[in-house]
Amino acid sequence: MKLETQHFTQTIMTTSSRTTAAWIFLSPALAVIGIFFVLPVLAAFTLSFTDFDIYALGNWDYIRFVGFQNYIRIVETPLFWKALKNTFYFVLVGGPLSVAVSLGTALMLNSKLAKFKSLYRTIYFLPVVSSLIAVAIIWRYLYHPAHGILNYLLSQIGIAPIDWLGDPDIAMPAIIIMAVWKNFGYNMLIFIAGLQNIPDDLYEAAHLDGASWWQQFKEITIPMLKPTTVFVVMITIIGYFQLFAEPYVMTQGGPLNSTTSIVLLMYEQGFRWWSMGYAAAIAFVLFAIILFFTVIQMVLQRSVRH
């Protein structure tokens, strides 16, 4: 009896000391995330209902709550709608294009007929790890209307020079081409992993049944790759909604605001003009959009699994 009690107290002691240990291990990371991530998110929400501006920056006494005024101002600003349209353009055209190129290259690299696979895989991945700023600068010169290499190559096949970054109708497609070039390697790797997870005997059985390459692709590869595809599409879309550095470096949002993105607008309002209340409201609109797409992803993923 006595022994049992002793054992019992000992168990409680070790459990509580382990819980203490767990909290000691957790607390530094949780403190950083709590103070420098969670708190700012809540503060941003509050900020979006104030008129925090350059005067408030000097003296916080100037801050006033203004209710939904920032959000109303957003809806009434044509430039916001323009930025929203541009961002959606980038996401809905650039996103699927990126994923398609990633899938295409993954299929090619996964083929038994392909040579130098690992070399190509490395090369295709180089733009992913390269600094976006440097890449944007390189492409700005490649796109130069007078002496850029792209126009030179086009002139060789008889196409007149294109004002890539100077024409409001072409600037965004130009940024999309660059983004596809920079990013396709990342999703390609994820697709390759997904392809390698498909059991070989599925293809062998189909082959024995006399299924063509296209039939195998349609009936085996596409369905088996669905979970990977849903995942890849969503991370790409979420990432592309945060478009910022490309227009910042290449076009400054121009020409005629044709490449101004939501985040660029937020940056300019918040950190150039110090309209931080207004900028916080813009940030929350972005958040709401991303949240919406994430919920869609979760629903899709659930339906794929069942």
Next chain:
Amino acid sequence: MNKKKTQILLNIGLLMIGLTTLAPVLWMVSASLMSSGEAGTFPPPMLPKLPTFEHYLALTERLNMGRYFLNSFIIAGAVTLISTLLNSMAGFAFAKYHFKGRDKMFNALLAGLVVPAQVTMLPLFLMLKTMGFVNTYVGAIIPGMASIFGIFLIRQFVMAIPDSLIEAARIDGGSEFRIYRTVILPLCRPILFTLALFTFMGTWNDFMWPLIIMTDQSNYTLQVGLASLMGEHTLDLELMMAGSVITIIPVLALFLLFQRHYVRGIMVGGVKE
């Protein structure tokens, strides 16, 4: 279509994509070695007539590039060291301790991945401004000191470590911290290295936060310095290419050296159905 034909077409396709991927990078290196104005002639030259390092010299001697490089190195290095330590401790705790509310807390953290970092930037700036950290290394390092993704990555890895190893160390009388240090950390070496690599390269390439927090030119990171240089020296194509080379080379070298480790991070973080 017969097999031979398919094979030839496929490999030509791969080669073309490879060239398209490499060409801009190679051209960057080539143009960085041309003398001023040479790359801007028509038709665009592919190779320098007489390779010169003058732009690299100008960047490091006159244009502060060495300083930017150092700033980037210090910030990325500090973020990597601190966050790898904090994330590994938290990941270990989430994987191997049972305490009340653990799973709820972990799920809440994962939900935080949905919030784009841009949402935090405005209040974070104001917060760091009142703390006096605007325009300092500390300000640039702070938001990266722990990461949800890092904690997740470590947790996944530690969960696969058998409990019996930890129990054995406890019977030997090891304290919990000792277990972390002598059992968990050595076993986690591969994933820690992967995470460190990810963090270093990610922080090195980060643009928006250092752009916001560093207000003095002498505190710019390479990315911010390069972007601001672009504003002043748009016409110095060769100079800008040399700056791009300096900015890209360190991470490219890290990637080529440790590719296997880097790819593992994508696999663990990416294919997590």
